[in-house]
Amino acid sequence: MAVRASLAAAVVLLAMSLLVVRLVRLQVHQHEHYSVLSRDNRVKVQPVPPTRGLIYDARGILLADNHPSFSLEITVEKVEDLPATIEALSTMIPGDGKDLARFERLKRQRVRFEGVPLRSNLTPEEVARFSVDSYRFPGVGVRAELIRTYPKGVLTAHVLGYVGRINAEEMTRIDVSDYAGTHFIGKGGVEKAHEDALHGHVGYQQVEVNARGRVLRTLESKAPVPGRDLHLFLDAGLQQAANDALGDNRGAVVAIDPRTGGVLAMVSKPGFDPNPFVEGITQADYHALLYSPDKPLFDRAVRGQYPPGSTVKPFVGLAGLASGVVDARKTKYCPGFFQLPGQSHRYRCWRRGGHGSVALEQAVVQSCDVYFYDLAYRMGIERLQGFLGEFGFGARTGIDVAGELGGLVPSREWKERTRKQPWYPGETLIVGIGQGAFLATPLQLAAATAALANRGRFIQPRVVRAYQVPGSPEIEELPARAHPVEVGDPHHWDQVIRAMTEVVEGARGTAKRIQTSAYRIAGKTGTAQVFSVGQKESYNAARLNKEMHDHALFIAFAPVEDPRIAVAVIVENGGHGGAVAAPVARQVMDARLGGGSLLAREETADGD
Amino acid sequence: MAIRLPVRSLGSDQNETESRLLTRLHLDAPLMIGLLILCGFGLLVLYSASNQDLGSVRRQLVRLGIAFGFMIALAQVHPARLRSWSPPVYGLGVLMLVAVLLFGDVGKGAQRWLDLGFMRFQPSEILKLAVPMMVAWLLAARPLPPSLLRVLGAAVLTLIPMLLIAKQPDLGTAILVAAAGAAALFIGGLSWRLILAIAVGAAAAAPMLWYGMRDYQRQRVLTFLDPESDPLGSGYHIIQSQIAIGSGGLFGKGWLNGTQSHLEFLPERHTDFILAVVGEELGLAGILALLMLYLFLIYRGLVIAANASDAYGRILAGALSLVFFVYVFVNTGMVTGLLPVVGVPLPLVSYGGTSVVTLMAGFGLMMSIQTHRKALQF
Numbered sequence: 001m002a003v004r005a006s007l008a009a010a011v012v013l014l015a016m017s018l019l020v021v022r023l024v025r026l027q028v029h030q031h032e033h034y035s036v037l038s039r040d041n042r043v044k045v046q047p048v049p050p051t052r053g054l055i056y057d058a059r060g061i062l063l064a065d066n067h068p069s070f071s072l073e074i075t076v077e078k079v080e081d082l083p084a085t086i087e088a089l090s091t092m093i094p095g096d097g098k099d100l101a102r103f104e105r106l107k108r109q110r111v112r113f114e115g116v117p118l119r120s121n122l123t124p125e126e127v128a129r130f131s132v133d134s135y136r137f138p139g140v141g142v143r144a145e146l147i148r149t150y151p152k153g154v155l156t157a158h159v160l161g162y163v164g165r166i167n168a169e170e171m172t173r174i175d176v177s178d179y180a181g182t183h184f185i186g187k188g189g190v191e192k193a194h195e196d197a198l199h200g201h202v203g204y205q206q207v208e209v210n211a212r213g214r215v216l217r218t219l220e221s222k223a224p225v226p227g228r229d230l231h232l233f234l235d236a237g238l239q240q241a242a243n244d245a246l247g248d249n250r251g252a253v254v255a256i257d258p259r260t261g262g263v264l265a266m267v268s269k270p271g272f273d274p275n276p277f278v279e280g281i282t283q284a285d286y287h288a289l290l291y292s293p294d295k296p297l298f299d300r301a302v303r304g305q306y307p308p309g310s311t312v313k314p315f316v317g318l319a320g321l322a323s324g325v326v327d328a329r330k331t332k333y334c335p336g337f338f339q340l341p342g343q344s345h346r347y348r349c350w351r352r353g354g355h356g357s358v359a360l361e362q363a364v365v366q367s368c369d370v371y372f373y374d375l376a377y378r379m380g381i382e383r384l385q386g387f388l389g390e391f392g393f394g395a396r397t398g399i400d401v402a403g404e405l406g407g408l409v410p411s412r413e414w415k416e417r418t419r420k421q422p423w424y425p426g427e428t429l430i431v432g433i434g435q436g437a438f439l440a441t442p443l444q445l446a447a448a449t450a451a452l453a454n455r456g457r458f459i460q461p462r463v464v465r466a467y468q469v470p471g472s473p474e475i476e477e478l479p480a481r482a483h484p485v486e487v488g489d490p491h492h493w494d495q496v497i498r499a500m501t502e503v504v505e506g507a508r509g510t511a512k513r514i515q516t517s518a519y520r521i522a523g524k525t526g527t528a529q530v531f532s533v534g535q536k537e538s539y540n541a542a543r544l545n546k547e548m549h550d551h552a553l554f555i556a557f558a559p560v561e562d563p564r565i566a567v568a569v570i571v572e573n574g575g576h577g578g579a580v581a582a583p584v585a586r587q588v589m590d591a592r593l594g595g596g597s598l599l600a601r602e603e604t605a606d607g608d
Numbered sequence: 609m610a611i612r613l614p615v616r617s618l619g620s621d622q623n624e625t626e627s628r629l630l631t632r633l634h635l636d637a638p639l640m641i642g643l644l645i646l647c648g649f650g651l652l653v654l655y656s657a658s659n660q661d662l663g664s665v666r667r668q669l670v671r672l673g674i675a676f677g678f679m680i681a682l683a684q685v686h687p688a689r690l691r692s693w694s695p696p697v698y699g700l701g702v703l704m705l706v707a708v709l710l711f712g713d714v715g716k717g718a719q720r721w722l723d724l725g726f727m728r729f730q731p732s733e734i735l736k737l738a739v740p741m742m743v744a745w746l747l748a749a750r751p752l753p754p755s756l757l758r759v760l761g762a763a764v765l766t767l768i769p770m771l772l773i774a775k776q777p778d779l780g781t782a783i784l785v786a787a788a789g790a791a792a793l794f795i796g797g798l799s800w801r802l803i804l805a806i807a808v809g810a811a812a813a814a815p816m817l818w819y820g821m822r823d824y825q826r827q828r829v830l831t832f833l834d835p836e837s838d839p840l841g842s843g844y845h846i847i848q849s850q851i852a853i854g855s856g857g858l859f860g861k862g863w864l865n866g867t868q869s870h871l872e873f874l875p876e877r878h879t880d881f882i883l884a885v886v887g888e889e890l891g892l893a894g895i896l897a898l899l900m901l902y903l904f905l906i907y908r909g910l911v912i913a914a915n916a917s918d919a920y921g922r923i924l925a926g927a928l929s930l931v932f933f934v935y936v937f938v939n940t941g942m943v944t945g946l947l948p949v950v951g952v953p954l955p956l957v958s959y960g961g962t963s964v965v966t967l968m969a970g971f972g973l974m975m976s977i978q979t980h981r982k983a984l985q986f
Contacts, residue, residue: 034854
């Protein structure tokens with residue numbers, strides 16, 4: 001069949017001649033025509049960027065806005081002598097060193113043939129001054145654009161994130177044609193998680209330009225599709241209350257509406273002002289934030305992974321009930337320590353003298369470690385880890401805030417994989433009281449508490465309630481994603497919730513100081529060890545640096561009968577959960593539910 | 609019009625004068641030299657098209673290096689072994705296409721990538737080689753010309769991966785895979801009566817195809833028929849690339865001096881539309897030189913097919929050469945406005961990694977078929 005190969009060669013030659021004919025037509029016969037077209041390629045297609053969607057809180061308060069601004073931009077690739085150009089521009093429109101430093105930094109990160117801003121927020125006079133002389137500066141232009149502003153500033157910085165200029169790395173991840181003309185992109189938080197909805201789609205206009213590139217008229221255009229507005233569950237008033245409640249402490253508060261999974265407030269302190277980030281923060285200011293020991297850029301609410309301490313006891317207790325390892329009526333004797341069979345090591349209870357005989361309810365109320373050591377030991381790490389996973393521990397919740405971390409529920413498999421060591425039974429005990437390698441984010445604690453308040457309906461937490469096309473009355477509610485947590489007998493919920501109610505409402509509760517007559521609260525205090533105490537030593541707060549103090553934790557929901565808010569609070573190095581974190585939660589719940597002033601009580605609570 | 613390819617009797621002394629190193633490495637000197645010149649030319653054009661970005665050139669150079677490695681490795685494999693590999697390679701390729709549809713990553717609105725954890729790749733690339741291998745395997749199992757049943761079998765083996773790829777959707781690659789199967793059938797001696805029947809059938813099926821197309825694919829066909837109808841969208845590509853090529857004239861505006869290309873009027877100028885940069889900067893002379901290089905490689909591939917010692921080698925080498933030709937023709941046709949815009953790169957010149965490796969691997973197969981010929985005699 002060699003003939004066929006020859007035939008194929010003939011076909012190839014024929015096709016190629018066709019191509020050559022076409023090329024000769026283009027490049028010889030029509031050369032003049034195309035040369036003219038090329039010389040004054042008058043018709044340009046310009047992208048028209050969509051307007052970014054706005055962000056509103058639950059009551060319609062604007063949290064992210066766009067305001068028009070003029071900036072002076074240099075397309076570095078089109079400028080022959082960059083230093084001279086900058087020099088000349090500087091005499092015409094004076095700026096300061098910060099502008100220049102920012103320009104240098106953005107220039108390094110730029111996308112080729114994209115303008116880099118030299119000056120922002122030009123006044124109308126400055127725009128006019130430049131326009132008169134613009135012919136002297138090829139490659140330099142004034143751009144009118146909408147700049148993102150965050151009216152609430154630091155208050156919503158972590159949860160909303162912020163937008164910033166698209167850098168070369170982000171350029172590889174986006175649909176470049178859809179972002180033609182768009183200069184900003186969500187860099188974190190809700191702005192990043194909902195980037196697609198907020199951005200919209202690019203439009204085009206075909207314009208006729210003169211030899212210098214000035215637009216003479218628009219020939220045709222296709223309007224952009226504006227980004228959708230977001231309506232949040234977040235309530236700016238509650239956010240403010242949570243922010244105030246934390247005071248000057250480092251820490252985080254997450255409040256969730258158990259009925260919807262909607263995040264009502266999410267605060268991480270200290271915070272930062274997102275507004276300077278939009279147009280490019282100066283290197284010095286950025287470094288000051290980045291290297292501050294208080295880590296203001298770090299979103300503790302979704303990225304802070306802390307040992308949950310005793311706040312996991314209600315969940316561990318439920319695990320015991322659900323698996324049949326414990327019976328709520330049966331007691332366990334606490335002598336102040338727990339020993340594994342055949343071992344001498346004493347796993348201590350926080351109360352050295354012991355709690356005596358305690359059943360589940362008192363074990364939760366008094367936070368008896370021995371009861372939960374015993375429970376965890378008998379349940380085993382596999383079952384415990386599996387049940388805690390149902391409540392969202394050990395994995396990202398999938399909230400629509402970018403950058404979330406998943407915490408960790410340690411397991412045999414995890415330890416063998418990461419530390420190449422076998423699992424020791426003692427580690428199971430430590431997981432049972434929320435210490436050791438066990439880590440959870442404040443968001444995870446709040447979501448788990450909301451699921452408990454719901455008696456087992458775990459709803460994936462979310463910040464955005466709905467999308468709205470600007471100008472349209474229609475509101476697109478986003479669906480909730482939920483799964484049930486099975487505990488066998490529904491009475492198990494009552495038993496644990498009753499215990500948590502005693503923590504606040506009972507006479508011996510560790511958080512009784514936050515009692516209010518306005519509504520009933522169910523909660524659990526916790527203390528996360530930052531510094532481990534040796535077998536024979538005792539913890540003496542006065543002798544340790546503040547950085548070594550325990551983290552104070554508190555989870556709660558209210559009203560007990562019809563929960564409308566679930567809260568998780570962590571105060572870094574705050575000490576006891578009942579003393580420091582619980583009052584923060586109470587203030588947040590008051591703001592939501594309306595309550596009397598915090599009852600002034602003498603410090604009577606003992607334990608964590 | 610018929611062309612006589614130089615068919616040598618087996619065992620001629622043509623290899624005597626060739627370098628011993630090339631012989632030992634099982635490399636075909638004409639192909640090797642042609643490919644090296646083509647890649648060098650491509651890098652020079654890329655340097656200009658990427659606005660003199662050495663980083664892009666370096667990355668492309670690394671890809672080409674890897675691709676040459678693949679070619680050399682495949683050239684070592686005896687055609688008899690290639691033949692026995694054909695069914696498993698084909699089966700694996702189709703399985704991966706199914707996996708892509710089920711679990712693949714979505715990039716730019718199409719689902720083409722498979723993430724293996726350590727790397728991502730496009731399984732559809734494998735099919736560009738696996739389909740001609742499989743069809744050659746099927747047809748070469750019995751004396752040629754093939755029976756009607758075998759032709760139908762070959763058609764089915766081509767259509768399955770083609771439809772899977774078209775569904776991703778990746779029209780460009782689907783066309784290349786279909787071309788590979790068709791080329792293998794043609795070289796394998798498909799009867800003229802059937803060729804005529806298929807041509808008539810295809811003409812009848814064209815309206816059906818129109819309804820099966822996605823919106824953006826239809827848009828491309830419409831735009832092709834009348835570029836001015838959509839000057840903002842895909843018509844923009846065609847208009848601007850024709851301005852670039854046409855304004856280049858006989859000898860072009862000079863390397864690095866294309867105004868269309870550098871003033872951002874030309875989209876995709878370093879990938880699918882890189883030929884427009886050649887046309888603008890190096891003129892008709894530059895494009896013709898490039899086309900001569902391509903023609904030389906295709907011609908050499910067909911000579912290898914004509915001289916192949918068995919039907920499998922002949923069909924495979926012929927089909928691979930013709931696929932290479934389809935690559936060249938579809939891309940150049942698209943850039944010059946002869947054909948609608950389909951995402952097919954200019955082989956070994958366009959910036960981008962996936963197709964380079966497959967193309968060079970194809971040349972590796974041809975070299976294997978050519979250089980293991982003598983050994984078969986003994």
